[in-house]
Amino acid sequence: MLEIKNLQVKLEEEDKQILKGVNLTVEAGKVHAIMGPNGSGKSTLSYVLSGKDGYVVTEGEATLGGEDILEMEPEERAAAGLFLAFQYPVEIPGVGNMTFLRTAVNAQRKARGDEEMSSTEFLKVVREKAKSLKIDAEMLKRPVNVGFSGGEKKRNEILQMAMLEPKMCILDETDSGLDVDAMKLVSDGVNALRDEGRGFLVITHYQRLLDHIKPDVVHIMYDGRIIKTGGPELALEVETQGYAHLIEEEA
Ligand code: ADP
Ligand code: MG
Numbered sequence: 001m002l003e004i005k006n007l008q009v010k011l012e013e014e015d016k017q018i019l020k021g022v023n024l025t026v027e028a029g030k031v032h033a034i035m036g037p038n039g040s041g042k043s044t045l046s047y048v049l050s051g052k053d054g055y056v057v058t059e060g061e062a063t064l065g066g067e068d069i070l071e072m073e074p075e076e077r078a079a080a081g082l083f084l085a086f087q088y089p090v091e092i093p094g095v096g097n098m099t100f101l102r103t104a105v106n107a108q109r110k111a112r113g114d115e116e117m118s119s120t121e122f123l124k125v126v127r128e129k130a131k132s133l134k135i136d137a138e139m140l141k142r143p144v145n146v147g148f149s150g151g152e153k154k155r156n157e158i159l160q161m162a163m164l165e166p167k168m169c170i171l172d173e174t175d176s177g178l179d180v181d182a183m184k185l186v187s188d189g190v191n192a193l194r195d196e197g198r199g200f201l202v203i204t205h206y207q208r209l210l211d212h213i214k215p216d217v218v219h220i221m222y223d224g225r226i227i228k229t230g231g232p233e234l235a236l237e238v239e240t241q242g243y244a245h246l247i248e249e250e251a
């Protein structure tokens, strides 16, 4: 599904290498987690995959279902089935949440050569999915994320994800700032989307999210590289022992 080979990335503005050769393959149907101390390059990886400006790929490749995504515009990446949920979801004043969702869904359908969703069908689907995420009708009418609490923003992102039905979902610190109930809702939303045709990359600083979203594979990132890969037990090891011993082992 997602294949990253020897990915090396530096900043556009200054000569600073952030990713120093990341190798990662996320298979369809699997949930991979990336953990690691602050400043390891986790967010940079998700930004580069999303096509955010300010980063230069100096080496390596990233493909989605065999297609080179690094060459694509951000909206082409989305049409190809990539979805990214960021630590700080953007607010879009003046654009109603419902309108935004409908535009996004139909743009994606168009790019895939599918017919637009009728308004009746769209309303039915969006209400159903919003309900399962405990997002009320009022929130669907308000401008995207404007004045939403942290938890509401995160739930709204999961709603976007559920509506777009991506092939590969990347969640960057979706758990930060969430209380236990909101984290449960977000996790349930993600778990409901787990599917044999869909891959997940869950980036998190803490183990607690992984109690709810059980990963198949756990990677530890440090200083721009993945320094260790294991099963769910690796996340538990980090929870009790921290990262220091893994970093020492690597050194
Ligand atoms: P993580 O998500 O693992 O905490 P980041 O990807 O946010 O790590 O950051 C990795 C490193 O790159 C950090 O040292 C950070 O300061 C640096 N970095 C990332 N983006 C920028 C930027 N736009 N300008 C300056 N430094 C940056
Ligand atoms: Mg950080």
Ligand code: MG
Residues within 6 Å of the ligand: 042, 043, 044, 173
């Ligand atoms: Mg980060």
